[in-house]
Amino acid sequence: MPRGPGAPEYIRNLAVYIPGKPVEEVRRELGISGEIVKLASNENPLGPSPKAVEAIRKALPELSRYPDGGGFYLRKAIAERHGIPDDQVILGGGSTEIIEMLARTFLADGEEAVFSQQSFVMYPIAVAAVNAKGISVPASAERRHDVEAMARAITPRTKLVYIANPSNPTGTYVTRGELSRFLDAIPDHVLVVMDQAYHEYVGREDYPDALDDLKAGRSVIVLRTFSKIYGLAGIRIGYALGSAEVIALLNRVRSPFNTSHLGQIAGLAALGDPEWVVRCSRENAVERAFLESELGRRGVRYTPSVANFVLAEFDRDVQHLFMEFQKRGVIIRPVGGPGLARCGRVSVGTHAENEKFVKVLDTLMEKSAG
Numbered sequence: 001m002p003r004g005p006g007a008p009e010y011i012r013n014l015a016v017y018i019p020g021k022p023v024e025e026v027r028r029e030l031g032i033s034g035e036i037v038k039l040a041s042n043e044n045p046l047g048p049s050p051k052a053v054e055a056i057r058k059a060l061p062e063l064s065r066y067p068d069g070g071g072f073y074l075r076k077a078i079a080e081r082h083g084i085p086d087d088q089v090i091l092g093g094g095s096t097e098i099i100e101m102l103a104r105t106f107l108a109d110g111e112e113a114v115f116s117q118q119s120f121v122m123y124p125i126a127v128a129a130v131n132a133k134g135i136s137v138p139a140s141a142e143r144r145h146d147v148e149a150m151a152r153a154i155t156p157r158t159k160l161v162y163i164a165n166p167s168n169p170t171g172t173y174v175t176r177g178e179l180s181r182f183l184d185a186i187p188d189h190v191l192v193v194m195d196q197a198y199h200e201y202v203g204r205e206d207y208p209d210a211l212d213d214l215k216a217g218r219s220v221i222v223l224r225t226f227s228k229i230y231g232l233a234g235i236r237i238g239y240a241l242g243s244a245e246v247i248a249l250l251n252r253v254r255s256p257f258n259t260s261h262l263g264q265i266a267g268l269a270a271l272g273d274p275e276w277v278v279r280c281s282r283e284n285a286v287e288r289a290f291l292e293s294e295l296g297r298r299g300v301r302y303t304p305s306v307a308n309f310v311l312a313e314f315d316r317d318v319q320h321l322f323m324e325f326q327k328r329g330v331i332i333r334p335v336g337g338p339g340l341a342r343c344g345r346v347s348v349g350t351h352a353e354n355e356k357f358v359k360v361l362d363t364l365m366e367k368s369a370g
């Protein structure tokens with residue numbers, strides 16, 4: 001075997017993002033014959049808008065053509081929806097791609113990016129992948145971003161601050177007051193990445209849409225995705241809203257055909273079906289309350305969530321618990337990491353799926369009590 005060129009140390013040291021196994025593989029490995037409920041990836045249990053599905057079906061014969069690299073129609077629709085010019089919009093293969101593009105665009109070797117310790121796992125990975133330094137700031141006791149500590153962590157070498165609002169895996173959010181004070185406190189050389197992947201689920205008056213801050217001229221870029229409430233995680237389409245200057249820089253590192261034709265078509269159709277979003281958000285709120293109250297009634301501590309998942313803290317090692325759930329046909333997400341060793345994240349499913357989770361939880365609690 002030729003040894004090949006080898007990779008730099010910072011690549012060899014990268015943590016690998018571990019996705020869940022395909023449901024069919026879990027079924028095969030564990031010999032499960034019944035239905036498997038997947039509550040592990042914060043997907044929309046109601047699926048995509050039927051209008052998006054229909055648009056995809058119609059576009060299938062066009063697949064021999066390259067996509068429109070600039071995503072003209074989808075960008076235009078997004079710009080109109082948000083009331084900004086279309087040179088302030090960029091598309092990504094999911095918002096994950098934009099998280100990575102930001103690191104590649106703004107972070108030179110050894111420069112710094114700040115994020116919360118209990119936040120999206122892709123931030124440290126994206127930052128380390130360009131040989132930059134991730135500064136991970138402990139969360140507050142309520143598992144919220146400690147934005148004051150994050151502001152204090154900024155140095156002359158800091159270029160980016162990633163804020164997930166709401167945050168994953170905690171389901172907590174930064175309020176309008178906190179965000180405004182934070183933006184007032186940060187120096188000009190820092191770009192604040194407001195990752196609003198779960199934005200549409202939040203029903204709180206003091207929850208800020210950072211688009212307002214962008215429009216007010218603050219140094220902010222807002223990330224949004226079609227993967228969550230729009231139910232299009234499998235087609236990989238997301239976007240960012242930023243200043244024309246920041247978007248122009250990102251376009252320099254963007255690969256020319258980074259989003260697919262079907263992704264663009266589906267995103268456009270999904271944007272045109274706001275009723276679907278309202279319905280999914282309502283059902284999610286009802287089912288999230290159900291999950292939280294069932295956890296609470298059983299004495300399982302959880303972090304009150306504004307998103308489409310709930311972080312539960314169990315009384316035992318969550319890896320083992322995850323396997324026990326899986327054997328019984330329910331897949332949750334073991335979390336791990338600082339302060340989260342006993343935490344599992346449960347995505348909000350349909351009522352039947354959530355009931356199955358609760359039933360298996362009861363079985364496991366009885367088993368350990370007995």
Ligand SMILES: Cc1ncc(COP(=O)(O)O)c(C=O)c1O
Nearest residue numbers: 094095096164168197225227238
């Ligand atoms: C906070 C946050 N941001 C971004 C993403 C990425 O989503 P996508 O790349 O599918 O748009 C996720 C997905 O789990 C997330 O939780």
